[in-house]
Amino acid sequence: MTFDLRTLLIASSLTLIILIGSLTIYSVTSIDIYYFLRFLLISIFAIFLVTLVFNQINLNRIISVGWVLFSVNLLVVLIVEIIGSEIKGSKRWIDFGFLSLQPSEFMKITFALFAIQYLRFYNFKFTFFRSIALLLTLFLSAIPIIIQPDLGTGLVYILFGLILLFICGMHRLYFIVMGLFVILLSPIIYNFGLTEYQKSRILSWFSSDQSLSEKWNILQSEISIGSGGLFGEGFLNSKQNEFNFLPEADTDFIFSIYAEQFGFLGVLSIFLLVGIFIFLTTVFSMEQKRLADDLSPYFLGTYFSLIIGFSFLLNILMVSSLIPVVGLPLPFFTKGGSSLLCFSIMIGLIFSSRSFLK
Amino acid sequence: MKDNRLNMYRGRTKVLLALFIVILLVCVGRFFQLQIIDGNQLKELREQNINDFEYIYPKRGRILSEDGIVLAEDRKIYSIAIDLEQKPNEDSIKLFSDIFSDQINFQFVKSKVEQSLKDRKSIVVLSRIGQEDLAKFFVRSENLIGFSVVEDYEREYDPHPAFFHILGHMGYITQSDINHFSTRIKNYDPSIWRKVGKLGIERVYEKELQGIHGRKSFQRNARGDRKVITDEEPFAEGEEIIISINYDAQKLAYELMEGKKGSIVVIDLEDFSIPVAVSAPSISANDLKDISSTQYQELLNDPSRPLFNRSFMGLYPPGSSIKPLLATFALSNSYTTWDETIFDDGYFRFEEEERVFNAWKEGGHGYTDLNKALVESSNPYFMNLSVKYEKSKFVKLLQSSSFGTKLCEDCYPQQFSPLINDAWKQRNFGKDLYKGDFINLGIGQGYMLTTPLHLSLIAGSLALKGKYKIPHLVRSNDFDLKIDIEIEEADWVKLNQSLIDVVYSKNGTGYRIEAGELNLAGKSGTAQLVDINSREEYNEVRKNPDLRDHAIFIGYAPYDDPRYSIAVIVENGESGGRVAGPIARDVLQELLNDI
Numbered sequence: 001m002t003f004d005l006r007t008l009l010i011a012s013s014l015t016l017i018i019l020i021g022s023l024t025i026y027s028v029t030s031i032d033i034y035y036f037l038r039f040l041l042i043s044i045f046a047i048f049l050v051t052l053v054f055n056q057i058n059l060n061r062i063i064s065v066g067w068v069l070f071s072v073n074l075l076v077v078l079i080v081e082i083i084g085s086e087i088k089g090s091k092r093w094i095d096f097g098f099l100s101l102q103p104s105e106f107m108k109i110t111f112a113l114f115a116i117q118y119l120r121f122y123n124f125k126f127t128f129f130r131s132i133a134l135l136l137t138l139f140l141s142a143i144p145i146i147i148q149p150d151l152g153t154g155l156v157y158i159l160f161g162l163i164l165l166f167i168c169g170m171h172r173l174y175f176i177v178m179g180l181f182v183i184l185l186s187p188i189i190y191n192f193g194l195t196e197y198q199k200s201r202i203l204s205w206f207s208s209d210q211s212l213s214e215k216w217n218i219l220q221s222e223i224s225i226g227s228g229g230l231f232g233e234g235f236l237n238s239k240q241n242e243f244n245f246l247p248e249a250d251t252d253f254i255f256s257i258y259a260e261q262f263g264f265l266g267v268l269s270i271f272l273l274v275g276i277f278i279f280l281t282t283v284f285s286m287e288q289k290r291l292a293d294d295l296s297p298y299f300l301g302t303y304f305s306l307i308i309g310f311s312f313l314l315n316i317l318m319v320s321s322l323i324p325v326v327g328l329p330l331p332f333f334t335k336g337g338s339s340l341l342c343f344s345i346m347i348g349l350i351f352s353s354r355s356f357l358k
Numbered sequence: 359m360k361d362n363r364l365n366m367y368r369g370r371t372k373v374l375l376a377l378f379i380v381i382l383l384v385c386v387g388r389f390f391q392l393q394i395i396d397g398n399q400l401k402e403l404r405e406q407n408i409n410d411f412e413y414i415y416p417k418r419g420r421i422l423s424e425d426g427i428v429l430a431e432d433r434k435i436y437s438i439a440i441d442l443e444q445k446p447n448e449d450s451i452k453l454f455s456d457i458f459s460d461q462i463n464f465q466f467v468k469s470k471v472e473q474s475l476k477d478r479k480s481i482v483v484l485s486r487i488g489q490e491d492l493a494k495f496f497v498r499s500e501n502l503i504g505f506s507v508v509e510d511y512e513r514e515y516d517p518h519p520a521f522f523h524i525l526g527h528m529g530y531i532t533q534s535d536i537n538h539f540s541t542r543i544k545n546y547d548p549s550i551w552r553k554v555g556k557l558g559i560e561r562v563y564e565k566e567l568q569g570i571h572g573r574k575s576f577q578r579n580a581r582g583d584r585k586v587i588t589d590e591e592p593f594a595e596g597e598e599i600i601i602s603i604n605y606d607a608q609k610l611a612y613e614l615m616e617g618k619k620g621s622i623v624v625i626d627l628e629d630f631s632i633p634v635a636v637s638a639p640s641i642s643a644n645d646l647k648d649i650s651s652t653q654y655q656e657l658l659n660d661p662s663r664p665l666f667n668r669s670f671m672g673l674y675p676p677g678s679s680i681k682p683l684l685a686t687f688a689l690s691n692s693y694t695t696w697d698e699t700i701f702d703d704g705y706f707r708f709e710e711e712e713r714v715f716n717a718w719k720e721g722g723h724g725y726t727d728l729n730k731a732l733v734e735s736s737n738p739y740f741m742n743l744s745v746k747y748e749k750s751k752f753v754k755l756l757q758s759s760s761f762g763t764k765l766c767e768d769c770y771p772q773q774f775s776p777l778i779n780d781a782w783k784q785r786n787f788g789k790d791l792y793k794g795d796f797i798n799l800g801i802g803q804g805y806m807l808t809t810p811l812h813l814s815l816i817a818g819s820l821a822l823k824g825k826y827k828i829p830h831l832v833r834s835n836d837f838d839l840k841i842d843i844e845i846e847e848a849d850w851v852k853l854n855q856s857l858i859d860v861v862y863s864k865n866g867t868g869y870r871i872e873a874g875e876l877n878l879a880g881k882s883g884t885a886q887l888v889d890i891n892s893r894e895e896y897n898e899v900r901k902n903p904d905l906r907d908h909a910i911f912i913g914y915a916p917y918d919d920p921r922y923s924i925a926v927i928v929e930n931g932e933s934g935g936r937v938a939g940p941i942a943r944d945v946l947q948e949l950l951n952d953i
Contacts (some may be wrong), residue, residue: 223407228397243407244579245404259392278375278378285371309378320385
C-alpha cells in the first residue's frame with residue numbers, strides 16, 4: 001500500500017469537498033444535524049463500498065453486464081414515469097422513505113457501462129454502423145428523460161454521452177455534423193419542441209425583465225453570491241437563506257449560499273479543491289499501466305473524472321447566471337440523494353478502475 | 359498503430375481537461391466580478407430584500423366649530439382585504455363569498471383577487487364591516503386563507519349639508535394634489551399619504567390635520583410570514599382645528615336657504631372671523647365617501663351646482679348694494695353733497711351717446727337727494743354721479759376695497775372679485791374703459807362682479823367707517839386695511855342713518871324686513887342678469903325663472919355698535935328687500951342672541 005503525494009492530494013481534496021458539502025447542506029437545511037450526518041455517511045459509505053467491492057477484475061465483470069444495467073435503468077425510468085411521485089410538476093422520483101431516487105441520474109453511469117461493453121467487443125474500433133447505433137441509443141434513451149419533463153437532465157445526459165464517445169475515439173466528423181445540426185435546428189426546436197415553462201426559463205436568461213420568476217431566482221442567486229464579498233458572512237450566517245429569498249437553496253442554488261457564507265476566498269478554495277481533484281484523477285486515469293490490454297478502465301476513469309468536473313462547472317455556471325437555469329445538481333453539495341449516490345458511485349469506480357490500493 | 363490510437367485518446371482527454379480548466383478559470387473571473395466588484399451593490403440589494411417598513415398612519419385632527427361641536431373626525435373602521443402574503447385559494451374564496459353572500463358573490467371576490475395578484479397590491483373586498491360581520495369573519499378566519507381584517511381610519515363629517523363647503527372633503531391623492539401641497543408644505547412626501555384634503559379646511563390645513571406618520575421597520579422573509587421589528591418611529595396625531603363657524607347659525611342659515619340657490623356670508627367685525635358662510639344647495643360631506651365616478655359626474659353636471667361654493671367662488675353683480683360704497687366715494691371726491699338734489703323721472707339720459715337708461719321704478723322717485731337715493735334706491739341719481747367719476751380714482755377705490763386680491767387666508771377655493779380697470783377691459787374686450795361703462799358700474803351692474811364674501815366685507819368696512827381686515831376661518835391676519843375715502847365723521851353718521859332708514863323707514867326698500875329690535879342697517883339690491891331696454895321686455899324675461907334678477911341684501915347689526923356684517927344673495931330671488939333681507943335678519947338674530 002503506497003501513498004504518494006498525488007494519492008494523498010486526491011484523497012484529501014475529496015475528503016474536504018465532501019466535508020464542506022455536508023456542512024453547507026447542514027447550514028441550509030434549517031440547521032439540522034440529521035442532514036449533515038446522512039449526507040456525510042451516504043457519500044463515504046458509497047465511495048468506500050464501490051471502491052472496495054470492485055477492483056479491475058470485477059470491474060470487467062460489471063462492464064460485461066453493462067447492457068443489462070442500462071436496460072434495467074431505462075426500464076425503471078419508464079416505470080417511474082408512470083407511477084413515480086410528482087415533485088414540482090416533474091415525475092422523476094422513486095421514494096424509498098429515507099431516500100428518494102431519481103433513476104434518470106444513473107443513466108450517465110449505465111450508458112457508459114453499456115457503451116464501453118459494446119465498444120470493447122470490437123476492441124474500441126468505430127465503424128459508421130457502430131457510431132450511428134451508439135448515437136441512436138443515446139438519443140432515444142434521452143427521450144424519456146426529456147419528456148418527464150426534465151430537459152436539463154436530458155440534455156446533460158446527451159452531453160455526457162457525447163463526451164464519452166469523444167473520449168472513446170468516435171470520428172470527429174460526427175461531432176462536427178451534430179454541431180451544425182444543432183445550430184441549424186435550434187430555432188425549430190425552440191418554437192415547436194419546448195413547453196412554455198422551458199421557453200420561459202431560456203427567455204428569462206436573455207431578458208432583463210426582473211418580474212419573470214426565473215429571473216428572480218437568478219437575481220437572488222447573484223445577490224447571495226455577491227453578499228459574500230471577499231471573506232463571506234461566516235458559517236451559518238446566510239441571510240438570503242435565513243429569510244428564504246433564494247428558492248431551491250438546498251438543491252440547485254446551494255453553491256450561492258456557500259458563496260454567501262464563505263466569500264470569494266471560500267469559492268476559490270472549492271475551485272482549487274475541485275480543480276486538483278479532477279485534474280489528478282484524470283491524469284491518473286490516463287496513466288493506466290495495462291492500457292494496451294484493455295482500455296475500458298482508462299475510458300471509465302477519465303470519463304467519470306471529467307463528467308464530475310463538468311457537472312460541477314455546469315452548476316456553477318448556472319448559479320452565476322452564465323448559462324440558463326437547467327436544474328443541475330452540484331456534486332457533493334446538492335441535497336438530493338440520487339445525485340449524491342450517483343457521484344459517489346462514480347468516484348468509487350474511478351478509484352477501482354485505477355486500483356489505487358495496490 | 360496502437361501508439362497512434364493511444365495518443366489520440368490521450369489527446370482527446372487532454373482537450374477536455376483543458377476545457378475544464380478554462381471554464382473553471384472563467385468561473386473564477388465571474389465570482390470575482392460578483393463578489394469583489396459588484397459585492398457591495400449586491401449586498402445592498404440583499405438588505406433591501408430583508409429590510410422593509412410600513413407607515414403607521416396617525417389619526418387625522420378633528421375639526422370643531424367655534425362653539426365646540428365636532429364637525430369632522432377620524433373613526434376607526436374595519437375592512438376585509440386580500441392578503442398577498444398568503445394568496446387566497448379557490449376554497450377560501452368560495453367560503454368567503456358564502457359567509458358574506460348578502461353583500462358579495464363569488465365572481466366579484468374572484469375578480470378582485472385576480473386584480474390584486476396582478477397589481478401586487480392588497481385590495482379591500484369588503485369595506486366598513488360592522489361588529490357582527492367582524493365576528494363572522496373571525497369565527498372562520500382559519501379557513502379564510504388570504505383574507506385579513508385591516509384597520510383604518512375614515513373621515514366622518516357632520517352630515518348636515520351646511521358644512522360641506524367649509525369643511526371640504528378627503529379624496530385619493532392625485533398629481534395635482536401633489537403639485538399643490540409640494541409648494542405649500544415643506545418637505546412634502548406625497549408617497550406617504552393615500553388620501554388628502556381636496557377642498558375647504560381639509561385642504562388648507564392639510565399639514566396641521568394630517569399629523570406625523572410613524573414608521574415601523576422590520577426584517578421579513580420572502581413569503582412575508584415572519585417579521586422581526588427592528589425600529590419604530592412614533593407617530594403624532596393631527597392637530598385639532600377650531601374654525602370660526604357658529605354651528606347653530608350656520609345650520610339655520612342653510613335651512614333658510616332651503617330650496618333656494620345662493621349664499622350667506624357673515625363676518626364678525628370684532629376679529630373678522632367668519633361665523634356663517636353658507637352656499638346652497640349643498641350636499642353632506644359624507645356623501646362623497648364612496649361615490650362612483652358616474653354619480654360624481656352627475657353632481658358636477660347638476661345645473662344647481664351643489665359642489666360649487668358660492669360663498670367664496672360665486673361672482674354676482676352687486677347691483678344697488680354697492681351704492682353705499684359709491685356714496686362715500688362720491689362724497690370723498692365732492693361729486694355730490696348730502697344736499698344736492700336731482701329730479702328722478704325714472705330715466706337717465708346719457709347725452710354723450712344719446713342713450714336712455716330705464717330705472718326700476720316707473721315714474722321715478724321725483725326730487726331725490728343722496729339719502730333718498732340710498733333709502734329708495736334711485737338709479738338715475740347714481741348714474742348721474744357716475745358720469746363724474748375719474749377713472750384713476752375709481753380704480754383706486756376698487757383696489758382699496760380688495761377688488762382683485764385674495765379676500766380670505768384660509769377660504770379654499772376662492773375667487774377674486776375682478777378689479778375693473780383699463781388693463782382688465784383690454785384683456786377681456788380689447789378696449790379701455792370709457793365713460794359709458796361707468797353708468798353701469800355706478801349702479802353695480804355691467805362689469806362689476808363680487809363674491810358674497812366680498813359683499814359682506816364691504817358691508818362690514820362701511821360699518822367700521824372704511825376700516826377692515828382680511829377675514830378668516832381659523833387664523834387671523836391682523837393687517838389693518840382701509841378703503842381709500844376721506845370723509846367727515848358727520849358723513850359716516852349720515853350714511854349710517856340712511857342705511858338704517860333703508861330698513862326702518864316706510865319708504866325704505868328694506869322696510870318689509872320688519873327688523874324690529876335687531877337694529878339692522880343695510881342696503882338691498884337686485885342684480886339684472888340680462889340687458890333690458892323696456893319694461894315690456896322685463897316682464898317677458900321674468901317668465902323664465904333662471905333669468906329673474908338675483909336678490910341681494912348687505913348689512914350690519916347692531917347699527918349703533920356694529921358686531922356682524924352680512925351679505926345674502928338669493929339667485930333669481932328678484933327682490934333684495936323682500937327675499938334676501940328677512941334671511942339676513944334671522945341669521946343675525948340667531949348670532950346676536952348667542953352673545
